[in-house]
Amino acid sequence: MTSRALLQRRVGAALVRDPAAQVQYERLREYVRERLLQEISGDLLLRPSDAALRLLARERITAMLDRDGSVPAAVRETMVTRLVQDLVGFGVLQPLMDDPEVTEILVNRYDDIWIERQGRLERVEGLAFESDQAVRHLAERIAQPIRRRIDERHPILDARLADGSRVCATLSPPALDGCALAIRKFNPRMLGWQALVENGTLSAEAADFLRRAVRARCNMLVTGSTSSGKTTVLNALSAFIPPEERVITIEDAAELQLQQPHVLRYETRSGNAEGQGAITIRDLVRTALRLRPDRIIVGEVRGGEALDMVQACNTGHDGSFSTLHANSARDGLARLETMVLMADSGLPIRAIRQQVASAFELIIHCARLRSGQRRIAEIAEVDLEEEGYRLRPLYRWNPALDRLERTGGRPERIARRYLWEEG
Numbered sequence: 001m002t003s004r005a006l007l008q009r010r011v012g013a014a015l016v017r018d019p020a021a022q023v024q025y026e027r028l029r030e031y032v033r034e035r036l037l038q039e040i041s042g043d044l045l046l047r048p049s050d051a052a053l054r055l056l057a058r059e060r061i062t063a064m065l066d067r068d069g070s071v072p073a074a075v076r077e078t079m080v081t082r083l084v085q086d087l088v089g090f091g092v093l094q095p096l097m098d099d100p101e102v103t104e105i106l107v108n109r110y111d112d113i114w115i116e117r118q119g120r121l122e123r124v125e126g127l128a129f130e131s132d133q134a135v136r137h138l139a140e141r142i143a144q145p146i147r148r149r150i151d152e153r154h155p156i157l158d159a160r161l162a163d164g165s166r167v168c169a170t171l172s173p174p175a176l177d178g179c180a181l182a183i184r185k186f187n188p189r190m191l192g193w194q195a196l197v198e199n200g201t202l203s204a205e206a207a208d209f210l211r212r213a214v215r216a217r218c219n220m221l222v223t224g225s226t227s228s229g230k231t232t233v234l235n236a237l238s239a240f241i242p243p244e245e246r247v248i249t250i251e252d253a254a255e256l257q258l259q260q261p262h263v264l265r266y267e268t269r270s271g272n273a274e275g276q277g278a279i280t281i282r283d284l285v286r287t288a289l290r291l292r293p294d295r296i297i298v299g300e301v302r303g304g305e306a307l308d309m310v311q312a313c314n315t316g317h318d319g320s321f322s323t324l325h326a327n328s329a330r331d332g333l334a335r336l337e338t339m340v341l342m343a344d345s346g347l348p349i350r351a352i353r354q355q356v357a358s359a360f361e362l363i364i365h366c367a368r369l370r371s372g373q374r375r376i377a378e379i380a381e382v383d384l385e386e387e388g389y390r391l392r393p394l395y396r397w398n399p400a401l402d403r404l405e406r407t408g409g410r411p412e413r414i415a416r417r418y419l420w421e422e423g
Contacts (some may be wrong), residue, residue, distance in 0.1 A: 033087055104227070106182050109178050139167075150169055156169070193207045196233075201229065203395075220362045223323070224326070229368070232374070243262075248295075249264070250266045251268070256297065285312065295321070301336070313358075313360065336360075353388065362380070363382055365378040377397040381412065381414060392412065
């Protein structure tokens with residue numbers, strides 16, 4: 001028996017996490033990888049989210065081990081699965097990526113893995129990478145096909161996979177316990193208004209109110225904490241846009257799924273190794289203004305682009321939407337002020353407040369409950385008072401009844417758009 005065949009038999013029979021077996025498996029993996037590179041394009045090994053390529057790799061690896069005949073049949077399937085996961089998949093995370101109930105995967109350390117399932121975090125017991133280096137290898141494989149870098153000079157990776165999933169990885173340092181990884185899985189079936197009403201995110205009455213508000217071309221700001229459902233609500237709002245309108249979407253990572261026929265999608269781009277060539281949301285907002293949009297949708301404002309978005313809403317681009325992180329609707333307005341100031345426009349705070357209040361007529365605040373459920377907590381109309389903003393709550397979440405209820409307040413600004421008269 002050749003040394004390679006003996007090595008394959010020993011690794012296949014063991015599959016345990018002791019140092020000697022791990023070294024043997026690493027050698028086998030490199031042997032299989034070299035053979036795969038001879039049979040399949042090298043791009044295969046750099047596309048972990050491509051299910052079709054993983055299936056092709058499984059066929060080739062199975063045939064390879066069958067021809068050699070050195071791996072016992074009892075462990076061959078296990079060996080093939082592990083090789084596919086390590087070479088063209090997400091390693092030990094592959095079963096979690098394939099589980100439709102898992103919405104987020106959090107790797108704090110190579111042996112400390114958590115997931116979000118049905119809105120709640122839980123630790124995955126008995127699952128771990130072999131080492132910190134294995135987590136780093138996965139981060140590097142994710143970065144290469146999208147022309148991003150993660151190394152000592154660029155220790156932070158923020159990327160989007162081919163299927164739309166978001167990935168954030170950090171090396172050590174700054175991650176003190178080793179390479180950390182977070183994957184927010186993309187849901188190809190974004191919830192529509194009917195599903196949001198059925199699961200209690202909002203009431204049917206509130207959904208109809210928002211439908212009429214979109215048709216009346218009200219500018220809206222969607223606020224909320226991380227993973228509170230802002231993007232889902234934004235996507236649902238877009239469903240009410242008439243099909244004859246031209247819509248431009250601008251996002252850090254494309255997540256919106258608009259169904260209108262006339263949509264132009266933009267996505268930001270990071271700089272190269274020298275920090276050149278970056279395209280920011282602010283660049284894209286300014287570009288969008290020259291492209292005759294009927295509406296502009298910004299996935300999230302984080303900085304100086306807030307000024308450009310406010311000015312766009314005040315200069316004829318009615319019916320535009322955006323989101324931002326905030327703990328309440330009022331905090332959202334304060335954050336928007338701060339981000340406008342980041343643009344270094346030199347405007348006094350009074351002028352900024354006037355611009356913000358004039359730009360956005362409605363604020364929709366999203367919240368995530370302790371149970372993990374997501375709810376629209378408030379829908380409020382924005383107006384300007386002498387000393388600041390006036391928020392006129394129109395709908396508010398009732399925790400006792402777990403539903404969004406009308407407050408009895410009547411909109412004043414948007415009534416001028418014949419919101420209530422529309423059928």
